[in-house]
Amino acid sequence: MLKKYSILVLFLVLILGMFNIGYANTPLYGDLNGDGVIDSSDITLMNRHIMELAILNDITTADLNGDGVVDSTDYTLLKRYLLEVIDRFPVEDAVTPVTPPPALGDGEINLSSNITYSGSGISVDGSTVTISSGGEYTVDGTLTDGMVHVDTSQEVTLSLSGANITNSNGPAIYIENAEKANIVLVDGTTNSLSDGNSSIYDTDNADVEGTISSNAALEINGDGTLNVRGNYDHGIISYSDLYIKSGNINVQAAVTDGIHAKDYIEITGGTVSIDADSDGIDSKGSVYIDGGIFEIAAGKHGITVNEDIRIDSGDFTIDAVRDGINADGNMRIDGGDINIESNEEGFDVSGNLIINDGVINIVCPEDGMDISGDIEINRGTINVRSIEEDAIDSNASIVINGGRFTLIAGKHGITADEDITVTDGDITITSQRDGFNTDRNMRIDGGVINIEAGEEGIDTSGDLRIDNGEITIECPEDGFDISGDIVINGGTFNIRSTEEDPIDSNGSITITGGTFILYAGKDGIKADYDITVEDGDFTIVADSDGFDADRNIYIKNGTFNITAEKDGITADDDIIIEDGIFNITAESDGLEADGYLEIYDGDFYISAYDEAIRAIMDIVIHDGTYDIPRSFEGIESDEGTVTIHDGDFTIVARDDGINGQIDVTINGGNFHITADGDGIDSNGTFHITGGYVYIDGGAFPEGSIDCDSNTFSVTGGTIIGMAANTSPITEEATTQPVLVLGGASAGSTVSIISNDGAELLDITMPRNHDTLLYTSPELRLNTTYTMYVNGNPERTFTTDSIVTVDGGTIFDPFGGGGFGGGWDFGGGDGDFGGGDWDFGGDDQWQGW
Numbered sequence: 127m128l129k130k131y132s133i134l135v136l137f138l139v140l141i142l143g144m145f146n147i148g149y150a151n152t153p154l155y156g157d158l159n160g161d162g163v164i165d166s167s168d169i170t171l172m173n174r175h176i177m178e179l180a181i182l183n184d185i186t187t188a189d190l191n192g193d194g195v196v197d198s199t200d201y202t203l204l205k206r207y208l209l210e211v212i213d214r215f216p217v218e219d220a221v222t223p224v225t226p227p228p229a230l231g232d233g234e235i236n237l238s239s240n241i242t243y244s245g246s247g248i249s250v251d252g253s254t255v256t257i258s259s260g261g262e263y264t265v266d267g268t269l270t271d272g273m274v275h276v277d278t279s280q281e282v283t284l285s286l287s288g289a290n291i292t293n294s295n296g297p298a299i300y301i302e303n304a305e306k307a308n309i310v311l312v313d314g315t316t317n318s319l320s321d322g323n324s325s326i327y328d329t330d331n332a333d334v335e336g337t338i339s340s341n342a343a344l345e346i347n348g349d350g351t352l353n354v355r356g357n358y359d360h361g362i363i364s365y366s367d368l369y370i371k372s373g374n375i376n377v378q379a380a381v382t383d384g385i386h387a388k389d390y391i392e393i394t395g396g397t398v399s400i401d402a403d404s405d406g407i408d409s410k411g412s413v414y415i416d417g418g419i420f421e422i423a424a425g426k427h428g429i430t431v432n433e434d435i436r437i438d439s440g441d442f443t444i445d446a447v448r449d450g451i452n453a454d455g456n457m458r459i460d461g462g463d464i465n466i467e468s469n470e471e472g473f474d475v476s477g478n479l480i481i482n483d484g485v486i487n488i489v490c491p492e493d494g495m496d497i498s499g500d501i502e503i504n505r506g507t508i509n510v511r512s513i514e515e516d517a518i519d520s521n522a523s524i525v526i527n528g529g530r531f532t533l534i535a536g537k538h539g540i541t542a543d544e545d546i547t548v549t550d551g552d553i554t555i556t557s558q559r560d561g562f563n564t565d566r567n568m569r570i571d572g573g574v575i576n577i578e579a580g581e582e583g584i585d586t587s588g589d590l591r592i593d594n595g596e597i598t599i600e601c602p603e604d605g606f607d608i609s610g611d612i613v614i615n616g617g618t619f620n621i622r623s624t625e626e627d628p629i630d631s632n633g634s635i636t637i638t639g640g641t642f643i644l645y646a647g648k649d650g651i652k653a654d655y656d657i658t659v660e661d662g663d664f665t666i667v668a669d670s671d672g673f674d675a676d677r678n679i680y681i682k683n684g685t686f687n688i689t690a691e692k693d694g695i696t697a698d699d700d701i702i703i704e705d706g707i708f709n710i711t712a713e714s715d716g717l718e719a720d721g722y723l724e725i726y727d728g729d730f731y732i733s734a735y736d737e738a739i740r741a742i743m744d745i746v747i748h749d750g751t752y753d754i755p756r757s758f759e760g761i762e763s764d765e766g767t768v769t770i771h772d773g774d775f776t777i778v779a780r781d782d783g784i785n786g787q788i789d790v791t792i793n794g795g796n797f798h799i800t801a802d803g804d805g806i807d808s809n810g811t812f813h814i815t816g817g818y819v820y821i822d823g824g825a826f827p828e829g830s831i832d833c834d835s836n837t838f839s840v841t842g843g844t845i846i847g848m849a850a851n852t853s854p855i856t857e858e859a860t861t862q863p864v865l866v867l868g869g870a871s872a873g874s875t876v877s878i879i880s881n882d883g884a885e886l887l888d889i890t891m892p893r894n895h896d897t898l899l900y901t902s903p904e905l906r907l908n909t910t911y912t913m914y915v916n917g918n919p920e921r922t923f924t925t926d927s928i929v930t931v932d933g934g935t936i937f938d939p940f941g942g943g944g945f946g947g948g949w950d951f952g953g954g955d956g957d958f959g960g961g962d963w964d965f966g967g968d969d970q971w972q973g974w
Contacts, residue, residue, distance in 0.1 A: 231259030311350030823849025868933025
């Protein structure tokens with residue numbers, strides 16, 4: 127018995143499996159998401175496909191009429207299926223014969239106090255005309271306190287040809303039932319419809335809320351005129367879909383919405399004028415507009431939708447007490463001319479906004495465009511004036527690929543909670559706060575951006591990257607105020623920040639190219655971390671520093687024209703310069719590093735009130751050209767060394783030409799130093815191994831080279847030092863002969879000629895100098911030389927030691943060496959004023 131039962135079960139499973147295989151091969155039409163159920167989610171998918179917000183890869187289940195495309199016809203069929211108006215789709219009937227519909231009626235209805243008609247499917251009860259059969263019906267005449275009532279299962283077309291209907295207690299046209307309803311406005315006719323301020327048809331069991339009230343999908347077309355007054359509720363309402371293809375439609379008054387649909391609205395032509403106490407056009411589904419002229423005055427929103435809205439073309443003038451266009455879904459604009467004046471927001475969209483083209487003009491007190499989702503703008507002309515809020519505001523991201531923008535904002539011009547990307551476009555912003563503001567990152571790849579802001583030009587809480595574009599900003603605060611890093615690879619920047627920094631980063635700044643014209647109330651370019659410049663053309667006028675980094679500055683190349691009330695280029699840590707052209711005028715330091723400073727090459731013009739080149743720690747210069755016409759000290763290391771390998775230097779200093787705390791070493795280069803202090807001053811040691819050094823130093827106690835009693839070594843190079851004195855040369859560390867000679871008066875010609883007639887030196891004294899320091903690779907030991915002044919022999923000497931002294935002053939305040947010639951400080955040889963002298967202890971010498 128068990129065996130027979132098992133065989134029976136196996137047979138049933140096999141049969142059911144075959145059935146399921148066959149069933150699985152039959153598509154469930156209308157089930158677009160494949161979940162086995164046809165519901166509102168499938169409606170949403172089809173609508174997004176039709177509006178090109180999303181694409182169905184397989185349209186088999188969506189092509190409900192079997193014509194090979196998915197369009198508004200399929201959308202209507204799916205809605206009718208869900209409303210249980212139909213129980214199957216035409217595509218299914220392609221293989222299953224359909225029962226022929228009942229015969230259609232048609233006729234003419236002449237309205238008056240005595241209604242007459244011809245044709246079938248028409249009945250009259252008092253002042254109510256009822257159409258009970260599908261077909262085409264022409265309606266004309268005037269009906270007072272009555273209505274046209276449609277109650278059929280078939281499609282009905284009402285051709286209004288001069289029809290004037292008023293109804294004191296209900297709609298003028300009531301389409302209670304129909305497969306579809308069409309209202310045709312006959313060319314050359316004017317039709318007027320009006321309801322009363324109450325309705326006996328609007329009950330708990332039925333909603334009848336408009337002058338034209340249709341439970342079926344409603345289409346209006348034709349070239350005539352339709353005037354509608356909604357005294358009870360809406361002007362025109364469809365409890366299904368609503369289509370307007372043509373006609374002159376005037377909703378002259380409506381106590382709520384001018385045009386209302388519980389589902390989809392599609393308008394592809396016509397002239398629509400609406401004056402409504404609530405919304406101008408209201409759809410509980412989606413709205414698609416491709417053509418038409420719209421004049422809307424609304425007590426609430428101009429156009430409002432519960433789902434998506436798409437505008438391909440059309441001419442809109444909207445005057446709204448609340449929002450111009452309000453959508454709970456997405457919004458897409460591919461064209462059209464949209465003009466909005468509203469008392470709240472221009473666009474208020476809960477989803478995404480895409481603008482591909484069109485002209486948009488918005489004037490409102492709140493956000494011009496308030497978008498909860500993403501914004502993408504590819505083309506178009508957008509003019510927005512937001513009196514109190516932001517011109518364009520996204521709670522997500524914004525991408526601008528093109529378009530022409532003129533934005534006036536009470537707060538920010540363009541703001542986003544996420545990223546902002548601009549690849550192209552012509553953007554002009556006048557804002558009371560920031561031009562651009564984002565809580566994330568911003569990227570600019572091109573376009574023309576002009577900003578006049580009450581606060582900051584571009585303000586981001588993340589990073590800023592700019593690859594190209596033309597950016598002009600005028601604002602009191604920072605031009606760029608970036609919480610993260612800034613990367614600029616190209617572009618043109620003209621930024622005026624009257625009180626703050628044109629470019630300011632709380633992170634690092636990297637610039638690889640671009641043209642910068644910056645006017646700063648504080649620093650020109652400021653970073654809390656590093657600044658790296660690989661190339662670029664900079665013109666900076668700053669009330670504080672030109673460049674200011676709280677860490678390091680790296681410059682590889684570029685052109686820098688800087689006028690600064692403080693430092694030209696300053697860093698709290700190191701500065702490294704590989705190359706570039708620098709034209710710096712600074713009221714403090716030209717280059718200033720609180721750490722190390724190293725220069726490999728470059729062309730420098732530095733006019734500084736304080737130091738031209740200064741570092742707290744070591745300075746290393748490998749090469750370059752340095753023209754320093756004004757400085758307190760030309761090159762100074764506060765706590766480190768100065769090492770120069772090569773370069774051309776022209777230095778004018780009110781104090782020392784070159785100053786190092788620990789050591790100054792010159793391995794090469796050409797130096798022309800004019801100093802009121804020491805030509806070269808080291809508080810430690812001094813070494814020269816090569817190069818050409820010309821020094822026009824100061825009067826006593828200044829020297830051509832001052833290193834106190836520390837090591838002063840000469841192993842190469844040429845020094846022509848003219849000053850009041852020189853520090854003692856360390857003979858045991860010196861391998862090249864050195865001369866210390868008496869000086870001459872200003873304008874004198876001084877030459878040194880060997881006994882064999884070789885001329886080593888021929889100079890003109892720039893000022894009165896007591897001491898001439900000279901060394902050169904041409905100077906020889908054990909050779910007799912004569913010093914001539916104005917052609918007259920002044921002194922003859924023989925270089926029988928590495929240091930030869932004949933006149934002049936070797937100044938050694940700490941006791942080493944001595945004064946190599948006659949010296950008089952006011953009271954005879956060796957006398958500072960007569961008698962014994964005392965400087966008050968050795969500590970008194972520390973300042974010399």
